[in-house]
Amino acid sequence: MSLACRVGQRHETDRRVARTYSVSSSEGSVAGGAAVSFRAGGRACEREPWETVSSATLAAASPWRTFRWHRGQQHYSGVYWSATMQDHVIYESRLELARLLFADFNPSVHHIGAQPFLLQVEVGGELRRHIPDYLLITDGGPVVVDVKPADRLSRPEVAFTFAWTRPLVQERGWRYEVWSEPEPVELENVRFLAGFRRRWLFDAGLLDEIRAACLAGGVVGEVAAGLPERDPAEVRAGLLHLLWTGELVADLSVPLGPASGLGRRS
Known part of the structure; x- marks a missing residue:
C-alpha cells in the first residue's frame, strides 16, 4: 500500500509540562509544497496540500495507523475512553496515555485525534514523512502534539524531525507542542x-x-x-x-x- 494512502488551572498544567525545541537551519531547509495524507470515512486515503487543508477535515479523519499487540513488545499501547470524545482514543505508549489524560482533563480541549495524519515535505533535498501523535482542537485553535521521553529529545533524528515539523505547523497559525514527562x-x-x-x-x-x-x-x-x-x-x-x-x-x-x-x- 502506498505511503500516501492513518484539577487545577488546566491551561497552566499543559503549558508547564509542554517542552519546545528548535534546530538550526543548517540542518536542512524546508521546501514548499508540503502535503498531508489522512484517512477519511471508511478508511479511504486522501491527500491535500498542507497549507489549505482544514483542521475540521483532519479532526474528522480516522487514525492514520492503528496498533497491534503481541507478546514481548517493548511499548505499551492501548485504548482510553475519553470523556471529551465520548469514545475510545488510541495511544502507543504510557507517555502518550499521560498526554491523553491531560488533554481529556483540559476543559478548553474539544477534540482529541490520535495519529491524525501523515505529513510529507521535502527537507534538505529529501522527502521527509512524519505522523504526529495527537491533534487537539481547543478554544485557542488547533494544537499538533508530539510525545517523546525527555531522554530521547537530543537524538539527532528526533530533533531534526521536530525542527521541520514545527515551522510547518506554526505557519498555519496552529500551535506545535513537544510533550515529555509531566510532574x-x-x-x-x-x-x-x-x-x-x-x-x-x-x-x-x-x-x-x-x-x-x-x-x-x-x-x-x-x-x-x-x-x-x-x-x-x-x-x-x-x-x-x-x-x-x-x-x-x-x-x-x-x-x-x-x-x-x-x-x-x-
Missing part, C-alpha cells in the same frame, strides 16, 4: 480524577447540592459534612467529578486529599 504528583492526581470522568454515573441533584455547598470554597474533607442527608461516599465521588470537569479547582501540584483547598473556576 509525577500532577499526573497521579489527574489519573485519579479520571476515574470520576463519566458524567452519567452522577445524580444531577447531588451535583447541584455540592456546587451550592462549595460556593464559599472550603476543603475537600468538609463538603460531605455540609450535606448530612447524603451518603458521604457519594458526595466525595460527586466532588471529584466536579474537580475533573473543572467546575471546581484544587492545587494539583501536591497530593489531593481531605485537606485540599477548593476554588471555583474563574
